[in-house]
Amino acid sequence: MSAAYHRAAADETRIKPRAKADAFSGNRGKIAGTIRRGGPLAASSPVRDVPMASFKRFSAVLTGMGLFGALALPAVAANYQFMASPATGLNLMYRLDKLTGEIGACQYGLKEGTIGTTLCYRSGEGAGAQTPSEYALAASHHEGEAGIFRVDLRSGTMSICYLLNDAIVCTPPGK
Structure with a gap:
């Protein structure tokens, strides 16, 4: 097939030209739907129009890579009460x-x-990390009570x- 045929096929894949002012370079007649390489500072370099369709495909690939990267991050974050x-x-x-049920105090x-x-x-006896679950704190609302309840919401x-001496301690879990 001839070079003229390939040029005509390539031109049909682009969005049709529309007169539009180029705010950066002052050029008129920029083709809408294309991205101009080079930019305003690269006046000495040859400027070439890139079809918008290839830019959209490239953007889709980058977006997909970004979403994949976000999914690859650990889903567990330290969450405190x-x-x-x-x-x-x-x-x-x-x-x-x-998540771990570890208790400290300040x-x-x-x-x-x-x-x-x-x-x-620091976390003392029984106050360290427990079996991973869903833990919460609950107060007894007793005016003289200095302790607090650690509750496993799943079990x-x-x-x-x-507080006992210089550490937080917890009784063995009961139900």
């Missing part, structure tokens, strides 16, 4: 990892010559967790 101690005279804030402490400090307590078991 915070709850204040039910005791009215205590400034203790419990922290629960909702409180405000005075420190001379500063605005204060955050004192955090219905619960533990009572509280």
